[in-house]
Structure formats: C-alpha cells, structure tokens
Amino acid sequence: MTFRVHVRVLPRVGLLDPQGQAVEHALTALGFEEAGAVRIGRAIELDVTASSRDEAVARARQMCDKLLANPVTEDYLLDVESD
Amino acid sequence: MPRVAVVRFPGSNCDFDTLRAAESVGADAYFVWHRDTDLRGADVVVLPGGFSYGDYLRSGAIARFSPVMQAVQRHAAAGGPVLGICNGFQILCEAHLLPGALMRNAGLTFVSKPVDVTVEQVDTAFTCDYEPEERLRLPVAHGEGRFVAAPDTLRTLEAEGRVVLRYVAATERSPFQPNPNGSANHIAGICNTDGNVVGIMPHPERAADRLLGLTGGSGFFTSMISSHQGSST
Numbered sequence: 001m002t003f004r005v006h007v008r009v010l011p012r013v014g015l016l017d018p019q020g021q022a023v024e025h026a027l028t029a030l031g032f033e034e035a036g037a038v039r040i041g042r043a044i045e046l047d048v049t050a051s052s053r054d055e056a057v058a059r060a061r062q063m064c065d066k067l068l069a070n071p072v073t074e075d076y077l078l079d080v081e082s083d
Numbered sequence: 084m085p086r087v088a089v090v091r092f093p094g095s096n097c098d099f100d101t102l103r104a105a106e107s108v109g110a111d112a113y114f115v116w117h118r119d120t121d122l123r124g125a126d127v128v129v130l131p132g133g134f135s136y137g138d139y140l141r142s143g144a145i146a147r148f149s150p151v152m153q154a155v156q157r158h159a160a161a162g163g164p165v166l167g168i169c170n171g172f173q174i175l176c177e178a179h180l181l182p183g184a185l186m187r188n189a190g191l192t193f194v195s196k197p198v199d200v201t202v203e204q205v206d207t208a209f210t211c212d213y214e215p216e217e218r219l220r221l222p223v224a225h226g227e228g229r230f231v232a233a234p235d236t237l238r239t240l241e242a243e244g245r246v247v248l249r250y251v252a253a254t255e256r257s258p259f260q261p262n263p264n265g266s267a268n269h270i271a272g273i274c275n276t277d278g279n280v281v282g283i284m285p286h287p288e289r290a291a292d293r294l295l296g297l298t299g300g301s302g303f304f305t306s307m308i309s310s311h312q313g314s315s316t
Contacts, residue, residue: 015186018190073231
C-alpha cells in the first residue's frame with residue numbers, strides 16, 4: 001500500500017525564530033494586529049510504500065529523526081493518509 | 084609535511100582558498116571529492132566553506148550523508164584532526180561529530196565582515212600555534228551561524244574548555260559588532276571531547292595572506308604543521 005505522508009517541521013518552541021518574528025512584524029504592519037506567535041518551518045510531502053499504516057508511520061518517523069528534522073533545533077508533526 | 088585533504092562538495096566555494104592557505108605553509112594539500120570513499124592517506128581533513136548541496140533542507144544536512152563522510156567519520160574516530168570552516172562546521176554538527184546546531188542569524192541578514200575573536204583553546208591541532216586568549220580579526224560570511232545547543236551541552240562545552248573561538252565584545256579596540264549572529268555564549272567555534280574535531284564559523288583561509296589584508300588566520304594552517312611534527316616525532 002502507498003501512504004501519503006505530510007511532515008511539518010517547525011523550529012522548537014523557545015528557540016529564537018527570526019523569520020517568524022520578521023513575518024509577525026510584517027503582518028502587524030499590514031494591520032493584522034490579531035496575529036501572534038508566528039513560527040516558520042517547512043512542509044514536506046512524500047509517498048511511503050508500506051504494508052500497514054503503522055509501518056508507514058514508523059518509517060516516516062525514522063526519516064524525520066535521521067534527516068528531515070534536526071533533533072537539536074526542530075520538532076515535527078506527521079500526518080499519514082492512505083491512498 | 085602533513086597530507087591535508089580538502090573535501091569538496093557540490094556547492095563548496097572556499098575550497099581553493101583553503102587548499103592555497105594549506106599549501107602556503109608547506110602542507111601537502113589536495114582535493115577529495117564528496118563521492119570519494121578514500122581520503123588517500125590524509126593526516127588532516129578540512130571541510131571548507133560554501134553551500135554544499137545548495138543548503139537544501141538545512142545547511143550541511145545532505146552533505147552529511149555523502150560517501151566521503153563515512154571516511155571522515157572513521158578518520159575522526161581514530162583521533163585524526165578534522166577542521167570544519169563555516170559550512171564545514173554546519174556539516175560537522177549535522178554529522179554529530181560536534182554537538183549543537185547552527186541556525187539562522189538572529190539579525191536575519193547574511194553577515195559578511197571582519198569580526199574579532201579570542202582563541203580560548205590552544206590545545207588542538209588547529210590552534211596550537213596561537214597564544215592562549217590571543218585575539219584575531221577574521222572574516223565571517225554566513226546566513227546561518229547562530230550556534231545553539233541544549234543548556235546542559237553549553238555547560239559541558241564551557242566546563243571542558245571546548246569553546247575554541249569566541250566573539251569579542253565591542254570595545255574601542257574592537258569596533259565591530261560583537262557576536263554577529265546571536266550565538267549562544269558568543270561562541271564562534273568549538274571542539275569535540277578529544278579536541279581533534281574543530282568547527283569554526285570565521286574563515287581563517289581568507290585571512291592567511293598579506294595580500295588579503297588580514298593574516299591572523301594563518302595560525303590555523305601553521306598549527307596543522309606544528310601538531311603533525313609534534314605527533315610524528
């Protein structure tokens with residue numbers, strides 16, 4: 001089976017995110033005063049072939065731990081959907 | 084004379100400067116390509132600056148898995164000296180040869196200018212020719228040079244004397260902005276527990292020739308010669 005995996009990688013809460021800060025300032029300047037706590041990361045999508053959803057999740061988690069996210073500075077969220 | 088391997092990745096751009104700086108002090112320096120699996124008898128390995136793999140994903144994240152990095156890991160594990168400069172430092176952190184990580188500069192800008200640093204650890208293969216606390220003026224050129232590490236890692240680095248270079252606070256003698264990137268504890272360079280793996284953000288290879296105006300970086304290269312002579316006699 002093929003599973004579509006969505007990975008969201010974000011800078012760890014508490015670490016300075018200058019990109020998020022700059023965008024937050026820009027939103028405020030545009031009149032969106034209600035916006036706050038902006039953080040900027042990246043979204044990664046991939047297909048994972050696996051025999052079960054659990055296996056797909058486990059493999060995707062290994063991919064994140066090994067390459068897609070930096071364990072020192074980033075956290076990630078996984079969302080797996082079957083085809 | 085030590086054999087100095089300068090590793091080239093797609094996107095390295097300080098490779099020739101580094102090779103030239105090593106040659107200028109008499110080292111037998113040569114290039115190794117990222118696909119190579121043999122360091123060809125290297126005594127010293129240098130990972131030069133640049134934008135390996137276009138900095139895709141994260142700086143150094145993909146270079147870390149280059150075939151050559153397995154050989155670099157073995158060289159480092161056997162106690163061989165490894166120096167990572169700028170992008171090379173980022174690669175060493177991604178490869179877990181050094182702790183911590185280098186994040187986007189606090190000021191958001193790419194910083195390219197001279198900075199003043201203090202050499203805080205002279206017991207390495209790359210700094211043994213400096214005096215303790217010697218002050219150097221070296222260029223930095225990076226967008227992601229903010230060193231971050233967990234609080235206990237920072238404490239360990241400080242307690243074990245593993246901060247090799249530190250940005251100097253602004254004074255009259257040092258007119259440049261201190262800490263150009265927001266690094267924790269003003270850290271500009273660190274080493275591993277054994278002291279054989281060193282990563283630094285400033286570019287000594289750009290400050291190792293009188294024609295370039297600054298010469299304070301040449302000690303990194305003469306140290307390679309001195310430490311090699313020390314270890315082989």
